[in-house]
Amino acid sequence: MTEQNVRGAFLIQEHYCKAMAAPAYARICAALARGLNRDSKVGATLLDWPGEPTRAALPLRLVGGLHALVLTGKDAGLTALFNGSVTDPGAIEADLVRVLVEHDADLLPWLDGPPQTNEPGRSAALMTGLLEIARRHGPRIELLEIGSSAGLNLMIDRYRFDLGGTIVGPADSPVAIVPEWKGPPPPDVPIEIVSTRGCDINPIDATDPAAEARLAAYVWAEKPDRATRLKTAIAMLRDRPVRLERADAADWIEARLAEPQAEGVTRVLMHSVVWQYLPEQVAERIRVTMKTAGARAAVDCPLGWVMMEPDRALAHQVIRVRSWPGDGAWQTVATSHAHAAWIDAGLPERDPTGIDLPDAAKISV
Numbered sequence: 001m002t003e004q005n006v007r008g009a010f011l012i013q014e015h016y017c018k019a020m021a022a023p024a025y026a027r028i029c030a031a032l033a034r035g036l037n038r039d040s041k042v043g044a045t046l047l048d049w050p051g052e053p054t055r056a057a058l059p060l061r062l063v064g065g066l067h068a069l070v071l072t073g074k075d076a077g078l079t080a081l082f083n084g085s086v087t088d089p090g091a092i093e094a095d096l097v098r099v100l101v102e103h104d105a106d107l108l109p110w111l112d113g114p115p116q117t118n119e120p121g122r123s124a125a126l127m128t129g130l131l132e133i134a135r136r137h138g139p140r141i142e143l144l145e146i147g148s149s150a151g152l153n154l155m156i157d158r159y160r161f162d163l164g165g166t167i168v169g170p171a172d173s174p175v176a177i178v179p180e181w182k183g184p185p186p187p188d189v190p191i192e193i194v195s196t197r198g199c200d201i202n203p204i205d206a207t208d209p210a211a212e213a214r215l216a217a218y219v220w221a222e223k224p225d226r227a228t229r230l231k232t233a234i235a236m237l238r239d240r241p242v243r244l245e246r247a248d249a250a251d252w253i254e255a256r257l258a259e260p261q262a263e264g265v266t267r268v269l270m271h272s273v274v275w276q277y278l279p280e281q282v283a284e285r286i287r288v289t290m291k292t293a294g295a296r297a298a299v300d301c302p303l304g305w306v307m308m309e310p311d312r313a314l315a316h317q318v319i320r321v322r323s324w325p326g327d328g329a330w331q332t333v334a335t336s337h338a339h340a341a342w343i344d345a346g347l348p349e350r351d352p353t354g355i356d357l358p359d360a361a362k363i364s365v
Contacts, residue, residue, distance in 0.1 A: 009053035065110030129306035147274030148198030150206035183345030294324035
């Protein structure tokens with residue numbers, strides 16, 4: 001990778017922020033693309049990044065750290081950038097250059113790992129896919145999630161959804177998720193999630209105050225409704241934990257699929273914005289494991305796969321499903337906003353503004 005790739009990653013993130021109606025974050029990313037230098041360890045680490053910066057979500061790592069400074073009240077000037085009151089590109093760039101130097105030690109650890117955007121809103125996109133699985137194979141579903149982070153989407157059976165008029169989930173849920181819906185609604189079929197289990201290579205205990213603060217920093221400042229929903233979801237997690245294990249995704253899926261499966265229950269692999277972080281050898285093991293398990297799936301013991309993963313050329317997420325018995329072909333059921341603020345069940349369209357991605361940044365499940 002080169003310095004140009006890193007600056008380009010911030011410009012790509014600027015493009016996504018604009019597409020997701022986050023203008024302040026778009027301005028910040030554009031200013032960082034221009035203003036990054038080696039006057040701080042953070043700047044030098046970014047510009048010398050050895051891997052592919054877009055797949056590593058490098059811009060979001062840094063912006064999460066910057067937002068943490070805002071949330072803790074450590075820099076008033078930076079707060080003005082995040083609340084959108086400063087819009088001049090030159091002023092934004094100058095202030096960010098200052099911040100990287102003055103808060104170098106605070107920001108550097110934020111580059112150590114991928115952002116943990118464990119967004120409960122993504123459950124709406126995943127539920128859209130699960131309803132298609134329920135239509136095909138019946139209502140009872142056993143969920144296996146990889147890359148669960150803090151496990152907030154493992155509470156998908158406890159949230160209330162309104163998906164274009166298709167209502168799912170308990171009426172008294174503290175979290176009601178109602179994305180803007182475009183196109184025909186998902187199938188209005190019975191669905192019963194009989195169990196949820198998940199794994200993550202480095203799971204987060206969201207009930208720990210420090211971990212909760214870290215998750216909050218990754219919520220975009222322009223979206224206060226997401227911050228409120230996150231806080232409520234974490235309170236639900238404190239009230240009743242989920243089954244979340246520390247494990248390699250491929251090891252865990254291989255072990256889970258080797259377990260006996262209850263008759264009349266569809267076993268479903270589920271994930272959202274995870275695939276880009278998997279080493280290719282891990283991703284390939286999961287593909288092979290699912291194909292092998294799919295070949296032995298039976299009518300009374302079906303297998304499904306539901307994902308919400310980015311198509312960077314579209315500048316949004318794609319919700320796809322596949323299942324067995326059957327041909328196991330992928331079907332796109334909808335596209336969505338990265339945090340599922342909207343879901344579009346129409347045919348996906350290419351982003352009219354266009355974006356030229358380096359090959360290494362492209363994601364293929």
